[in-house]
Amino acid sequence: xxxxxxxxxxxxxxxxxxxxxxxxxxxxxxxxxxxxxxxxxxxxxxxxxxxxxxxxxxxxxxxxxxxxxxxxxxxxxxxxxxxxxxxxxxxxxxxxxxxxxxxxxxxxxxxxxxxxxxxxxxxxxxxxxxxxxxxxxxxxxxxxxxxxxxxxxxxxxxxxxxxxxxxxxxxxxxxxxxxxxxxxxxxxxxxxxxxxxxxxxxxxxxxxxxxxxxxxxxxxxxxxxxxxxxxxxxxxxxxxxxxxxxxxxxxxxxxxxxxxxxxxxxxxxxxxxxxxxxxxxxxxxxxxxxxxxxxxxxxxxxxxxxxxxxxxxxxxxxxxxxxxxxxxxxxxxxxxx
Numbered sequence: 001x002x003x004x005x006x007x008x009x010x011x012x013x014x015x016x017x018x019x020x021x022x023x024x025x026x027x028x029x030x031x032x033x034x035x036x037x038x039x040x041x042x043x044x045x046x047x048x049x050x051x052x053x054x055x056x057x058x059x060x061x062x063x064x065x066x067x068x069x070x071x072x073x074x075x076x077x078x079x080x081x082x083x084x085x086x087x088x089x090x091x092x093x094x095x096x097x098x099x100x101x102x103x104x105x106x107x108x109x110x111x112x113x114x115x116x117x118x119x120x121x122x123x124x125x126x127x128x129x130x131x132x133x134x135x136x137x138x139x140x141x142x143x144x145x146x147x148x149x150x151x152x153x154x155x156x157x158x159x160x161x162x163x164x165x166x167x168x169x170x171x172x173x174x175x176x177x178x179x180x181x182x183x184x185x186x187x188x189x190x191x192x193x194x195x196x197x198x199x200x201x202x203x204x205x206x207x208x209x210x211x212x213x214x215x216x217x218x219x220x221x222x223x224x225x226x227x228x229x230x231x232x233x234x235x236x237x238x239x240x241x242x243x244x245x246x247x248x249x250x251x252x253x254x255x256x257x258x259x260x261x262x263x264x265x266x267x268x269x270x271x272x273x274x275x276x277x278x279x280x281x282x283x284x285x286x287x288x289x290x291x292x293x294x295x296x297x298x299x300x301x302x303x304x305x306x307x308x309x310x311x312x313x314x315x316x317x318x319x320x321x322x323x324x325x326x327x328x329x330x331x332x333x334x335x336x337x
Contacts, residue, residue, distance in 0.1 A: 056179075069264075087146040091149055120142065
């Protein structure tokens, strides 16, 4: 027997193919935009942008911001904001430098910064989960408190004299021409990807973010996973703070707040690509690259100093708007089904 394909079936298959193409383009729109940015800057500044030295500079400058961007996706995946991560980075940077200057050996000083970050996350979790304070208010207040702690430890001045030289070695040493901070970033990204995408923890954390009441009814201990998200974000911010001190060789009481906006911009850009509608590791890494390439290319072209924050702010607004549109389409699709 021979089968024939009707015109209706051909039209249906063609329509399905077009939908798959559109979905693929949508899933990787930010990746395509990144490639376009690289191509444009490479053509406009062929002797400056597409060079190994520029790639090294981007890897060196973006490792710490990228780690902080990975930190923020944990509470975001659980459906909450942590506005204290930038201040946590600044405080742990200052605390590590202060401890090192005070004679604390290298490894304990580094561990102090990371543990302090996790402790800050635990306090945030207690306020949000147990006291039921809004995460927005609790973490904003924590960030303000930490800025006061910076002033207390530094007396308003930059700490640099007496910091253990081993901290600079840990952060600034190079392997294959790239700083060690770049490899720390890749290792953290791989571990976080495995945890979020390949373990029950990641599934339950996502369920907590998608609908806490429904997840609770399904037996998910949502308070536990939300607490773990805040603690994990604080610990990663602590790692970023320690590496920031090692990278720049000093700690300023004003360090921290400037890292917050790019971190959230990268996270929300990441939620619009690869796994659209979900905060994910590799999408966030693409978001970091989009911001880094955009700012680097504009700076190489001689753009004024105010361009970087404008670019980051515009990227955040566009990413949040796009994410809201995707969420709205998802709700309408669910209702239609």
